[in-house]
Amino acid sequence: MFDWSGWEESVSFAASLMEELRVATTIDSRICRPSYGEGEQTAHDLFVRYGKALGLETRVDPVGNLHLTLAGADRKARRWLTGSHLDAVPDGGNFDGAVGVVAGMTVAHALRQANIMLPADFTVIAFRAEEGSSWFRGEHKSHFGSRALLGQLSRKEMNDAVSIVNGKTLWQLIRDAGFNPDVIDAGRSCLDAKSVQGFLEVHIEQGPILVYRGAPIGIVSGIRGTLRARDCRSTGAYAHSGAVPCEYRRDALFAAVELAGRLESKWHKWLEEGRDVVCTMGRFFTDPSRHSLTKVPGEVQFTIDIRSQEESLLREARDYLLETASVISGERGVDLDLGSLDMVAPSLMSRELQEKLAAHADALGIPAVPIASGAGHDTSSFIAAGIPSAMIFVRNEHGSHNPDEHMEMKDFSQAARILAGFILDQKPD
């Protein structure tokens, strides 16, 4: 049995590391860690320094992901990986991403303090550029660091993704940062999947579920897939709000409202059937340059974002939306165009790993509940590569992607303990 008496010291180490990271990457009271920007590099430098102090082997791969390895007894045995990203969205918080790297470092610290040698290597990875959706425009799938590592990032995508900060392509930024984008391409993995037992990622929850349920920890069941329509448009005809009777109107608003109302009803029906799904129409607006109190709206633009762990539900949703839009268009003489409906499949966590993590939480007396992830993570890249993976969520007040995200170190400690318990429990291959 592992002696947990030194654990609080490792948690203090984690707290110092988090705080030093916050101070080093704050500009004008805001966290500033753009993907492939200065703040992200500062964070990587900090983890190199801490890693070396812990006696970890440090390696930087061709796109700049940092690999910190605690050597095991058999250097050739299949190893466990953990980690997350060090970049952060604009005006984000200190925890989204970084917590997962710090959790790995905390486990390494505890093992070092206890003079324990694992049967195989244990590697903590700090990924680059997970927040690509916020920092890059153009056609791309974000999560650049982990996807590059696993041979999922194409050259085309590196040229299509353009920084919103300076207009450079991802390829240019990787090269300018001193790395080697030319060895990266789709199908060319930098990681030998056979050398790996699995991947685990600790991350703050990005929603309020753990707060509402009063649980510090969530064991993630899967990452919801998405069905997204970014450019929907209802086009009718502008008309005088008093002088044009109902039968001569082609009201773009009431048509879009009918679609929205039907989607919400369908959503509630899915939920009654016990299915996992969330539906959002985040943008929904009449044309500010033409609308007025006294005009029948001639145009409405809107977006749709549907997420589910069930790929079949996303397909069903797509069919439902297209069918419903077509019926409404026909009945109202309004053109309801949903534009392109893009689907990303869900990523399911390894059931075996979920069960093991839950068992460790249970053994350690830590309340942990199953939870779905609504947002994407680097773990998706590992699942796509066929590597058994799982995630541990830490309770977080105020959601993520904003400066108010807030994690208690007490909750963090529980997540890192589950990770430590799991890593300690591994037998040689």
Next chain:
Amino acid sequence: MFDWSGWEESVSFAASLMEELRVATTIDSRICRPSYGEGEQTAHDLFVRYGKALGLETRVDPVGNLHLTLAGADRKARRWLTGSHLDAVPDGGNFDGAVGVVAGMTVAHALRQANIMLPADFTVIAFRAEEGSSWFRGEHKSHFGSRALLGQLSRKEMNDAVSIVNGKTLWQLIRDAGFNPDVIDAGRSCLDAKSVQGFLEVHIEQGPILVYRGAPIGIVSGIRGTLRARDCRSTGAYAHSGAVPCEYRRDALFAAVELAGRLESKWHKWLEEGRDVVCTMGRFFTDPSRHSLTKVPGEVQFTIDIRSQEESLLREARDYLLETASVISGERGVDLDLGSLDMVAPSLMSRELQEKLAAHADALGIPAVPIASGAGHDTSSFIAAGIPSAMIFVRNEHGSHNPDEHMEMKDFSQAARILAGFILDQKPD
């Protein structure tokens, strides 16, 4: 019987007047006749000149309305009034308003040509500033010229209405234009209602009903009253579109959508009951500075404009909206605030005058259908003053308040003929 053989000459006179007006008030290819602005004054000067040429008595009242009178046999007998306004909305057309003044001039022209003396005076009025809603911000009820004439414009309102062109108050503009705003106040009419038999206004239709029905002329039954909410707001909470499940959301959009959907259903129910009503939500939008594809909307702003000839329906609509908003707010934990719900009562045309105008149309073989007016007109001021009033609508392509409004002189001729027939038919008091 009146000899109509010279009528076409009077219509040619009308066409020249309309064309001269268009040319004189066009700047950079756009009609420019702001209320109490230069273009409106140019129009008034033109009508003074044409009036004098026809031998009409010209008088300008304290707010600048122009009164052109064809003297009758008994100068003290109760007279008929007709007319409309000469200002136009920004980027509007040549017909909205002016057509009603030209129709009166056309009748005067025909009477002069035929050397007919009416038993009483016949006065054509060109009103000022009917389009106040477009040219003045602040709390006011527009239709300034006719309301000032009839003692319905208060001093407070003249100070509250502020020009969007130069920031001057209505009071200042009236004074700067050389008139005398100080004699104007609510309750102080400049017109002796007892000296008047009634008021008739010819106006282009502002909607498409006559075009769709294939009728050149509409006999107006009433001006719809309005129930307006200019500043409605649905306030929920912004949240992550993937990470926050349904039960923890307070989605401002779906709440506003439910209200909109229910209002539309209620509207259709009213129509099935045969009631006169139109419902519009002209502005409806998530916050452009905060909304995104991946955020549950935390705020939606919208407007409501309901119009009906039945005052009871407008009251019913107000109760329905308040009740429904309250129910939705309670069920969804979203604050649906409709702000101030302002009601303007409908103005009903004299039934006797409607019947007489319809009979004249019939006798002249002119297809005329009953029609409701969705927009307000100077006639409302006369109805509010207890003066028997009626309106004749002329078919118009493309709606009004835009540069594409289009009236055929052939249709105009029919409206002016009905007016002439009616005026000729009047017996001495």
